[in-house]
Amino acid sequence: MKLTTEDVERVARLARLELSADETERYTTELTAILSFVEGLQAVDTTGVAPTSYITDELDELRADDVVQIDAGERAQLIDAFPVSKADLLVVPPVFSNYKA
Amino acid sequence: MKSHIGLAEWAMLLEKKEVSSVEAVNYFVERIEKNNVALNSFITVDADEARRAASVIDERRARGEALSTIAGIPFGVKDAINTAAMRSTGAAKILDNYTPTFDSSVIKKIRDAGGILIGKHNCDAFGHGASNENSMYGAARNPWDVSRVAGGSSGGSAASIAADLNAFAIGEDTGGSIRGPASFCGVSGLKVSYGRTSRYGAMPMASSLDTVGPFARSAEDIAMIMQHIAGHDPLDATTARATVPNYVAEIKKPIQGLKIGVPREFFMDELDTSIRMAVETTIKEFESLGAKIIPVSLPHTSYAVPTYYILVPCEDSSNLARLDGIRYGVRGAAEDLYHTYTASRESGFPAEVKRRIMIGTFALSHEHFDSFFVQAQKVRTIIKQEIEAVFNTVDVMITPTTPEVAFTVGDKSADPLKMYLSDIFLSSASLAGICALSIPCGLINGLPIGLQIMAPRLGEARALQCGHQFQQITSWHTQYPLL
Numbered sequence: 001m002k003l004t005t006e007d008v009e010r011v012a013r014l015a016r017l018e019l020s021a022d023e024t025e026r027y028t029t030e031l032t033a034i035l036s037f038v039e040g041l042q043a044v045d046t047t048g049v050a051p052t053s054y055i056t057d058e059l060d061e062l063r064a065d066d067v068v069q070i071d072a073g074e075r076a077q078l079i080d081a082f083p084v085s086k087a088d089l090l091v092v093p094p095v096f097s098n099y100k101a
Numbered sequence: 102m103k104s105h106i107g108l109a110e111w112a113m114l115l116e117k118k119e120v121s122s123v124e125a126v127n128y129f130v131e132r133i134e135k136n137n138v139a140l141n142s143f144i145t146v147d148a149d150e151a152r153r154a155a156s157v158i159d160e161r162r163a164r165g166e167a168l169s170t171i172a173g174i175p176f177g178v179k180d181a182i183n184t185a186a187m188r189s190t191g192a193a194k195i196l197d198n199y200t201p202t203f204d205s206s207v208i209k210k211i212r213d214a215g216g217i218l219i220g221k222h223n224c225d226a227f228g229h230g231a232s233n234e235n236s237m238y239g240a241a242r243n244p245w246d247v248s249r250v251a252g253g254s255s256g257g258s259a260a261s262i263a264a265d266l267n268a269f270a271i272g273e274d275t276g277g278s279i280r281g282p283a284s285f286c287g288v289s290g291l292k293v294s295y296g297r298t299s300r301y302g303a304m305p306m307a308s309s310l311d312t313v314g315p316f317a318r319s320a321e322d323i324a325m326i327m328q329h330i331a332g333h334d335p336l337d338a339t340t341a342r343a344t345v346p347n348y349v350a351e352i353k354k355p356i357q358g359l360k361i362g363v364p365r366e367f368f369m370d371e372l373d374t375s376i377r378m379a380v381e382t383t384i385k386e387f388e389s390l391g392a393k394i395i396p397v398s399l400p401h402t403s404y405a406v407p408t409y410y411i412l413v414p415c416e417d418s419s420n421l422a423r424l425d426g427i428r429y430g431v432r433g434a435a436e437d438l439y440h441t442y443t444a445s446r447e448s449g450f451p452a453e454v455k456r457r458i459m460i461g462t463f464a465l466s467h468e469h470f471d472s473f474f475v476q477a478q479k480v481r482t483i484i485k486q487e488i489e490a491v492f493n494t495v496d497v498m499i500t501p502t503t504p505e506v507a508f509t510v511g512d513k514s515a516d517p518l519k520m521y522l523s524d525i526f527l528s529s530a531s532l533a534g535i536c537a538l539s540i541p542c543g544l545i546n547g548l549p550i551g552l553q554i555m556a557p558r559l560g561e562a563r564a565l566q567c568g569h570q571f572q573q574i575t576s577w578h579t580q581y582p583l584l
Contacts, residue, residue, distance in 0.1 A: 008459065015418060015462045016425070017455055018443035027459065033518050034460060038407040042472065044480050051478030052485060054309040055295045055534030055558070056339040063335070077202045083432035092427055093438045 001035040003028050102128060104265065105581050107318035108174060108325055111268045115173045118162065122155035122173030122217060125268070129175045129219055133266050136584055140242045142257040142266055144180050145188045146220035151175060154217050161215075170325055172215025177267040179255045180221040181228050182313065183302040184208055187218065191304045192236040193226040195449025196430045205302020206334045207271060207313045214329045219267050223257030226451050227421065228278050228306045230254050231523040234514045235453040242510070243285060245548055245582040249507040252282030255316070259286035262316050264584055269326055270316040275307050276409050277527025279314050280539040284502035284551020287541040289568065289578060290316045291323050294558045295534035296341040299334035307416035310409075310531050319578045320540060320568030324348035327561060343559050351562035352569040357391035359567070362495035366402035367526055376501050379543035379550045383499070383571065390570055397491045397498065401484050405528035408484065410521050411464055411477035412532075418461025421454065456517060485533040492535075492557045497567055500526050502539040502551030530555050538564040541577040549577075 008028045012019050019027065070078075084091040102120060103110070114120045130148045137143050158173040178184055181191040183201040190196045204212060212218065225235035233241040233256030241256035243249040244264040251260040255272030259282030262270055272279045274292035283290025293314045303313050315326040331345045363384065368377060384394055426432035426445025433444025450458075464473035491498065504525055513520045530537040535558045542552035552571075556564035572578050 003463075007463075011459045011462045011466075014466075015422075015458045016439070016442040016446055017450075017458065018440075018447050019455075027456065030456060030517055031459060031463070034410065034456075034521070035463070037518055037521075038411050038473070038477075041404060041407050041411070041476055041480055044401070044404055044476075044483065046476060046479035046483070049479040049482050051475055052481040053478060054339065055485070056341070058296070058339060058342065061335075061338045074202050077200070081199065081202075081429040083426055083428075083430065090428065093435070093441045095438055 001032065001039050003032045003035065104128065108171070108268050108322035109319070111174050112170050112325070115162070122158045123152055125173065126151045126155045126175050126217060126219065129267050132264070133220070136264055136266065139247050140244055140260050140264055141223055141239050142241055142261040142264065143177065143220045144190060144192065144223050144238050144257070147187055148219070151217050151219045158215050158217070169214040169329065171211065171329060173217060174268045175217045175219045176211065176269045176271065177220050177222050177258065177261055178208060178218065178270065179224050179258050179272045181224055181273055181304045182208065182271060183304065184218060184221065187221060189221065190238070191227045192224045192238055193449055193451065193454065194237045194431060195424050195426065195445060199430050203302060205313070206299035206336055207330045208302065210330050211271070222255065222261055222270060222272070225254035225256070226454050227304055228254040228273055228275055229417070229453045229457055231277065231281055231520050232508070232513065233257065233282070234510065235451050237451050240510055243507045244584060245287065245507070249509050249548070250285065252285035252507060254278040256282045258316050259283050259288055259290060262286065262288040262318065263582060265581065269322060272314060272316055273303050274312050274314055274531070275310045276413060276531045277524045279316065280502050280527055280537060280551070280553060281523065283316060283539040285507035285549065287549025287577070287580060288316055289319055289323055289538065289540045290314070291327070291561065291565070292530060292537045293331070293561060294536040296339045297536065297559060297561060298330050299337040299340050301334055301336035305420040307413040308420065309416060310413065319572050320352060320538065320565045321572070323538070324352050324565045324569070327565070331561070341559060346562045348562050348565055352566045354566060355391065356387070356567060356570045359392045359497070360395055360495040361387055361392045361567070362395050362397035362491055362498040364397050364399045364402065364491070364498055364500060366399050367500035371504060372501065373505050375545040376504065376506070376550050380499070380501050380552060383542045383552050386571060386574060387499070387567070390574065395495050397495060399487055399491060399529065401480070401487055402529055404480050405484055405532055406521060406525055408477045408480045408532060409524065409528040411473050412481065414457040414461035415465050415474050416461070418458045418465065421458055424449065453517065481532045484529060488529065488533040488535060496556070497563055498555045500553045500555070502526060502553040506545055506548040506550060526553060534558055536561045536564055538568050540568045540572065541580070542575070543577060544580070
């Protein structure tokens with residue numbers, strides 16, 4: 001599996017990572033080596049084998065869809081954890097790039 | 102005051118009131134102050150809060166209240182596990198300022214039982230690594246030789262037990278993150294079966310493999326902790342409803358007649374000769390205890406690491422999408438939304454985190470989904486069934502924990518693939534969802550060797566029983582590095 005710098009740039013964009021030219025170069029080499037190694041799995045005959053996505057004997061469990069109140073202190077802590085806030089509100093960047101506040 | 106003792110002995114001293122919980126906290130805080138600059142085991146320490154919690158326990162004890170066996174005992178937690186009112190960074194700068202409003206379920210259970218949280222341990226960022234060098238707070242160092250790694254990802258936790266900086270530790274093991282560092286630092290560490298303890302509140306890395314488990318001096322100490330943390334949790338739907346055994350009683354039973362499998366694939370040519378010899382010596386010790394040694398084979402062992410390094414990055418890339426600088430953590434400065442995401446993630450993640458996110462994003466993309474992700478899930482099935490089949494003929498399996506002793510800081514950090522191969526003996530148990538204990542079984546040139554005891558899913562009592570019986574006739578678990 002040989003990746004190109006374009007492959008890495010595309011994957012980085014999808015994952016919301018911004019890479020410098022140097023980083024792109026380095027990750028192209030590293031990811032090519034890693035993917036070539038894990039590609040060795042293609043050699044395993046998995047005909048008729050079911051995939052395992054998780055390991056548990058439990059069945060899906062449902063709970064009542066109840067509103068759970070939190071106290072004022074916890075609410076204040078959550079707001080305090082906002083990276084940027086205005087009064088009690090979380091400030092977020094505009095979703096549409098042509099939007100002017 | 103007595104020092105360098107395990108959890109069981111601390112519990113006894115506290116119960117007899119020969120020492121108070123505040124004195125225990127002061128003892129460990131002093132040791133942390135003296136050693137943490139060199140070892141970098143802790144990212145955060147809150148001595149005042151620990152003293153306050155300890156004095157509450159001391160007052161309750163003085164009043165004659167019935168307390169749990171771990172009440173008043175200071176412990177630390179891997180920083181990738183959330184703790185209420187104590188900063189939890191996951192060793193990544195994107196959460197540098199993050200203080201959770203809640204305790205993860207395992208920590209809540211321990212605090213409810215009176216355990217005293219003293220601080221947060223260094224680790225590879227979000228658990229990504231086998232050396233602790235991927236921490237954005239610097240590598241945790243090995244107390245046996247500070248030029249060497251503590252192992253990863255729960256390196257600070259293992260080192261803190263080796264250096265006697267707290268009486269026990271809670272870490273997290275997805276593909277060896279408890280067992281690897283336990284081996285490198287010469288302490289006991291248990292990767293629990295998937296679902297035996299709650300994952301709620303542990304920062305999710307690979308949700309189908311993550312487990313939260315303990316480090317301590319001995320198998321007996323670990324049994325004491327397991328008694329408090331194992332069991333079903335309504336906040337984690339994958340936790341098992343199976344009865345929690347009386348671990349502390351189970352481990353005291355002799356292992357006469359127990360069948361111990363030795364999988365041939367774990368003793369390949371590349372295995373360090375001294376480690377091979379140490380494990381062969383432990384096999385003789387187990388025979389002297391009356392166990393039967395049975396050679397077994399796990400032919401797909403060599404596929405465990407590549408399977409792991411497809412599935413885990415896929416789950417990583419999905420889980421880490423939540424870290425975007427919007428609701429909590431550190432937000433990068435940018436004009437628009439896209440660049441707010443990229444700026445937050447650029448400075449907030451170390452290289453290994455970015456690498457895994459990209460591998461996962463790649464393997465989950467439409468063109469590669471079947472040949473990478475689904476194929477790895479199928480090989481996981483084969484590895485799991487192969488292990489289950491061997492457990493139809495033996496009770497436990499023993500192997501070396503790692504193919505080498507702790508390596509020098511910087512030795513492997515330039516080559517991610519070389520680092521991944523450190524997990525060679527560790528990935529199988531994780532993929533199969535079984536439990537595995539690592540205990541010290543020797544020293545080479547002053548560096549510890551780890552023995553891995555694997556037991557079937559929910560068979561923690563069996564693994565701990567073997568470990569405890571071995572520790573009754575050996576003294577590797579009582580050795581401390583000179584600091």
